[in-house]
Amino acid sequence: MHERLNIYKEKVVDQYASSPEITPPVTPVLLKDEHTQLLEDRKKQAEEDRVKKEEADDKKKEEQEKKKKENAEKKKEDEKQKILQAVNVQLNRNIPTKIKEAFWYSVDVVLKPIEDKMDSVLGNTIDPFTDRHYIAWLSLVTLAFNYNTWFITARLCFPYHSEYAIPFWFAGDTLADLIYLIDTILFQPRRQFVKGGDIITDRLVTKTNYRTSVRFKLDMLAIMPFDLLYLEFGFKSVFRANRLMKADTFFEFSDRLESLMSKAYIWRVIRTIGYLLFMLHLNACFYYVASEYQGIGKTRWVYSGLGSAYLSCFFYAEKSLLMIAELPLPDTMFGQIFQMTNYLFGAFFMSTILIQ
Known part of the structure; x- marks a missing residue:
């Protein structure tokens, strides 16, 4: 008990005895000359660091200025090249090009009032x-x-x-x-x-x-x-x-x-029917020209000349291209060639329509 009491007394007296921190090392004691020399070395080192930093900053600034100057010169050169190219384009334009530009300029001037009025609509x-x-x-x-x-x-x-x-x-x-x-x-x-x-x-x-x-x-x-x-x-x-x-x-x-359209197949069917009718229309036109060349009403194969010429020829074209009825046999070589071509084209056309 006496020993324990002495230990606690020492801890109370010594304020660092119970501290968990590590005790800092003892600062070495320097002589006056050594301490003066140390301060001078530190001051000299700080001055060297400052000079090096200023030199580095000056060098960096010079590089930036040099790079900025190079970029400005390059930009100036590019602008000069663009101006020269524009001048060359203007000089190299031929007379038709100048006339064309002048023409469209005059057209735009004339149409400008109409275009301005249509802006509110379109x-x-x-x-x-x-x-x-x-x-x-x-x-x-x-x-x-x-x-x-x-x-x-x-x-x-x-x-x-x-x-x-x-x-x-x-x-x-x-x-x-x-x-x-x-x-x-x-x-x-x-x-x-x-x-x-x-x-x-x-x-x-x-x-x-x-x-x-x-x-x-x-x-x-x-x-x-x-x-x-x-x-x-x-x-x-x-x-x-x-x-x-x-x-x-x-x-x-x-x-x-x-x-x-949500049901686009309706338009496709209408368009295909339109193609079919137009091909029959063209065939009717060709048949009338062929009949006129052979002589209208001269043979049983050509258009007879009675009734509506267009409806009669269209009826023939429908029977010929679609191959849905017997047709009179042509009497001449021209008629035979025309009819064979018609049959061949009709077969090709019908196959195309069926594919669509």
């Missing part, structure tokens, strides 16, 4: 895949194209340019041409397109893209006024054959309509 640009107004317009252009496709061929082969019918044909032709012209001027230049994964909605860019496309060239050929040759050669539908170059509009309308 918008600045048109999404050709989802815009219902554009698809409705495509249906109207498709009707104009079908009018030209069916009636140009019929008028070219059958004698339908009578004095009574010419005013009606002229009115229909003018209306179809007006639809073509509106489509080329107001609708097609507004069509958005994708470039580099981005949808381009700038009117100037969409207009430039349209005017540099193959479709624009076909559209311009489709509205060329070859009808003016009526004044020299008479009212002949062959001068409207270029209107058939608007076929891209029909196929575009077909694709857009299929994408919108």
Whole structure:
């Protein structure tokens, strides 16, 4: 008990006896000269470190300034090259290019008031895949194209340019041409397109893209006024054959309509029936031309000249292409070749229709 009491007394007296921390080492005692030398060494070392740091900072700053100057010179050189290229492009432009640019500039100036008024109806640009107004317009252009496709061929082969019918044909032709012209001027230049994964909605860019496309060239050929040759050669539908170059509009309308319909097979069936009727229409036209070449009513194989010429020839084309009835045998080599070609084409056409 006495020993334990002494131990506790020592712990109470010594404040570090019960501390869990490690006792710090004893600081060595230096002489005055040694201590002065130590302070000088530390001061010298700190000064060397400061100088090294300043040198490193100055060097880094010089490198940054040098790199910045090089980048500025490179940028300046690139801008100079771009300016030189632009000047070379301007100098190398030939006279037709300058005339073309001046022409389209004048066209844009003339059409600008009309385009500005149509902005409230159509918008600045048109999404050709989802815009219902554009698809409705495509249906109207498709009707104009079908009018030209069916009636140009019929008028070219059958004698339908009578004095009574010419005013009606002229009115229909003018209306179809007006639809073509509106489509080329107001609708097609507004069509958005994708470039580099981005949808381009700038009117100037969409207009430039349209005017540099193959479709624009076909559209311009489709509205060329070859009808003016009526004044020299008479009212002949062959001068409207270029209107058939608007076929891209029909196929575009077909694709857009299929994408919108929930039951697209209905449109496919209607389109296939239309193809079938048009092929029968063409065959009827060829048959009338062949009959006229052989002499109408001269043999049992050609058109007799009685009744409606178109309905009679269409009835023959239906029996010939679909091979659903007996036909009179042709009496001449020309008729035989024509009929064999008809049978061969009819078999090929029917197989194609069945595949669809």
